[in-house]
Amino acid sequence: MMRDQQDEHIIIEYNGSIIRVTKQGGLYKCPYCNALFYTPKDLLHHIVAHAKGLLNAQREPASRWH
């Protein structure tokens, strides 16, 4: 298995909460669903959506949120 991608753990603080995320290949990885983001800000917005319960299911379309 090739290991040319460096996994790096970084800490993001949001609203008093400490969130530990993995930075993989220069991208920030969501600890909940492994989605990748280019900037910590994008990831943070995504994590906030998780926190609000908007992204419970990975594969379920958001059609219920009407």
Ligand SMILES: [Zn+2]
């Ligand atoms: Zn996610």
